[in-house]
Amino acid sequence: MPGLPDADPAEIGFDSERLARIGPAMQRYIDDGKVPNLVTLVARHGKVAWFDARGHLDIDQETPADDNTLFRMYSNTKPITGAAIMILAQEGKLTPDDSIGRYLPAYKNMRVQSAEPGVTERATRGITIRDCLTNTTGFASPATAPLAWRAHYKDVFEKLGWTGKGDSAATVRQRVDAQACLPLAHQPGTVFGYHMGFMAAGAVIEEVSGQSLETFFRERIFDPLGMDATGFYVREGQEANLGACYAPREVDGEMRLHRTETGAESEKVTGPRTFFAAGGDRCGVVSTIGDYTRFGQMLLNGGELDGARILSRKAVEYMVSNHTPGLDIPMTGPGFGWGLGVSVRTGDGGFPLLRSIGSYGWGGAAGTTYFGDPKEGIVAACFTQLLNAGGMPNNDYQGEFQRLVYYALDD
Known part of the structure; x- marks a missing residue:
């Protein structure tokens, strides 16, 4: 399994049959032309209960997505900046x-x-x-x-x-x-x-x-956590793992996937390797789902993973607390606030959600999303490469993924 050790889902409180519903649910979005690929991972108590990769890096070349697939993380760079x-x-x-x-x-x-x-x-x-x-x-x-x-x-x-x-x-x-x-x-x-x-x-x-953002992230976060594929630019030898990026485009009255760039022509491969933006501008960092889950598990563990201490427990608690009480946040709606680089579920107003109060996470402009839930011990991620995913009608793959994760809990 990528990123973390694996476990039988039943041993860590999941119903295997219900958890396996994630796969065909994600496949429907691919078959309907809503997304080019979907790579999903669910971990609980530090162990992977579910990993699945579907679709293609480039739908014209039919190269399958897998655990080595690199994603343009865009605003998923923000939680890393909060940790820094x-x-x-x-x-x-x-x-x-x-x-x-x-x-x-x-x-x-x-x-x-x-x-x-x-x-x-x-x-x-x-x-x-x-x-x-x-x-x-x-x-x-x-x-x-x-x-x-x-x-x-x-x-x-x-x-x-x-x-x-x-x-x-x-x-x-x-x-x-x-x-x-x-x-x-x-x-x-x-x-x-x-x-x-x-x-x-x-x-x-x-x-x-006194360091560049790339060097600081690498030396203080990526290397200690074993995030060997993550950085502001694709590392040498991993160029083929970055696929195409897409956006919705209307063709003959229907919204279809339009390729905005291939992996080979991306600045993340060609350079110049000089633009290090903490908020995710120009694609932010690139990462695999396994690498990013290691970062998420470090936060869920209170700042440590596999003997590498990145943050103190209290520093993580502070980071993922709500720092915007009473502030209206239109893009998330009621029930959410903001921590230091992450959105935080507060439960204040709005309809109930399956996600626990105190859970946190965020997403990126090209369709990546992740959340950590301390109450349930869950880190989960769902990645694709589609800009303006909401512009594709009925494209609720992120919401359906999250619901299926919680419905699969069995303890």
């Missing part, structure tokens, strides 16, 4: 409540757009590292920035790649510095605005550690 920050926190090198301006001088004395167009006011406080990891920085996004900014901050928009004319050639650090030139859309800590602070969080990690 907590490594530095437990070493006393920073705290989540530090202003990022302490490490990134461009972010000192930020101003906030007022209700009157063209008028700004001083921020009531600095943007903190916590704000970056909980999506509460107050930064505007390309979709929410006032139209007048496009002319007034034309050079900044170009450097950030916000012009709609393709991505920018700017480095991550150049983008971080450019973002500081824009006013905030909201006072820090007051409004949920997804993703916009993670590049700055990555820059803080680099400043404090």
Whole structure:
């Protein structure tokens, strides 16, 4: 089994027959042309009860997906960034409540757009590292920035790649510095605005550690955990394991899979190997389902796996606690908050869910998702390579996978 030792499902509290329903359920999404592949893994108490790989890396070449398949993780990079920050926190090198301006001088004395167009006011406080990891920085996004900014901050928009004319050639650090030139859309800590602070969080990690984000992740997380296939770029000799990426496209009145890039032409293979973005920009890290499950199991174990101590138990507890009480989070709806790089199930409002209160996890833009459930001892992951998966009608493979995992519990 990939990632962790395996066990008979019945020995760790699963009904084998019910758990096996995951396979044909996932196959239906592949057969219906909803996704190119689905690789699923369910572990409990540190042992794998279910692993299954279906579909193809590239549907035109029919190369089967397997346990070595690499995935563009996009925002599944965010939990790794949360763990990296907590490594530095437990070493006393920073705290989540530090202003990022302490490490990134461009972010000192930020101003906030007022209700009157063209008028700004001083921020009531600095943007903190916590704000970056909980999506509460107050930064505007390309979709929410006032139209007048496009002319007034034309050079900044170009450097950030916000012009709609393709991505920018700017480095991550150049983008971080450019973002500081824009006013905030909201006072820090007051409004949920997804993703916009993670590049700055990555820059803080680099400043404090004196290492590139790639080196820090590799030396402090990936290598100790034996995540031998994970990194911001595909490792030498593993190029054939990265498949194509797809997106829905309407053809003759039907939504069909459209290949956006092959594995061979991906920047993750061709380089240049210089773009290390903590929030998952430009695909984030690449990983196998086994590697990523090892990271998830480390968190579930309280910061340790197979003798490698990455975080203290209290550091993990802090990371996966809800840091946004009372804040409206539209993208998850009621019943969820945000920890440091992870979404957290709080149970406050909304309909009941099978997932336990206190469970946590997140997903990525190309269809990857993972969750950890401390109450049930479960780590589960479901991976594919489909951008905007929700744009494909009736494509609830993630929800069905999660439901089948919980329905299979038998203790």
